[in-house]
Amino acid sequence: MATAPSQRARVRRAPARADYERATIDAILDEALVAHLGFVIDGQPYVIPTLHARIGDDVYLHGAASSRMVTMLGAGIPACLTVTLVDGLVLARSAFHHSMNYRSAVVLGHARYVEGPQERAAALEAFTDRLIPGRWEEVRPPTRQELKGTRVLAMSLTEASAKVRTGDPVDDADDYALDVWAGTVPLTVEPGVPVPDARLRDGIAPSAAVTDWAAGAARLQTKRNA
Structure with a gap:
């Protein structure tokens, strides 16, 4: 659906499952509870699980101000953020065609430090309400010391794509005659x-x-x- 925002964001494997509509990407980001952030520091690749929250055209991250990850991302190294929702196991008649039904999103780009107090406050509130909507209003807000020790980062959704698989297994024609149960197990x-x-x-x-x-x-x- 739609077109890829860039060549590097284009889905190459099983492109028929690609979806570049922002509504699809936003929905996946908003439902997923955990994101994985990929980047390279000193030639070494890292993939770190993290909490995220989307507001409009940006996805926000946060971490300790002293964190090397936060420092390097704030300095502008390239980053890749991914989320995946697994909806079911797809059990085919052959081992080769077993699969999963899933919804995933990939965001490419660079993170920036969030410095403005209003944007920073909105992001911190979004992190809390991302877990339980309305929770921010029920709890103690961060202290000045807690805020000092926390940095907030934002990544633009300019280069983002989604990939979705739904439905039944796709078996080879001859395999449909096998006496093997096939279908999906929802997760x-x-x-x-x-x-x-x-x-x-x-x-x-x-x-x-x-x-x-x-x-x-x-x-x-x-x-x-x-």
Whole structure:
């Protein structure tokens, strides 16, 4: 769908599964809880799992101000951020054609330090509400010391692509006659019952933000599995 924003962002393997629409890319980034950030420092490649949050045309990251990763990314080294959502195992009649149904997004480019106080505050709020929407308003905000020890980075979504696989296994024509079960096994991430902190004072129940999010996530998975 649409066209690749650049040659290096173009999906080459199974290009029919590519999707360059921003709506698709945004939806995948917004649903995924964990991103993997790839970069090279001193000739050595690294891939680091990290929390992310998207606001408009940027995806935000954060880390300790003293982190080498944060320092090098802020200096402008090339970076690649990826997220993957696995929706199911695809079981074919042959070993060769086993696969997964998935939605993935790749963002290429350079990170920049977020210096403006308003943008920085919005990003920090987005990180918290990315986990549980509305949580930022329920908790203590960062102290000046905590803010001093944290750097926020942003990557533009200018060079981004998505890749999606859905549906049944695709077997060789002769294999459809085999007496082997084939199909898909859905995989989901579902919220469980909130477990209180061992040091939580008596009489404090989960907030509406927590319970509403858990119920909404459960409904979404039920709808997706239907």
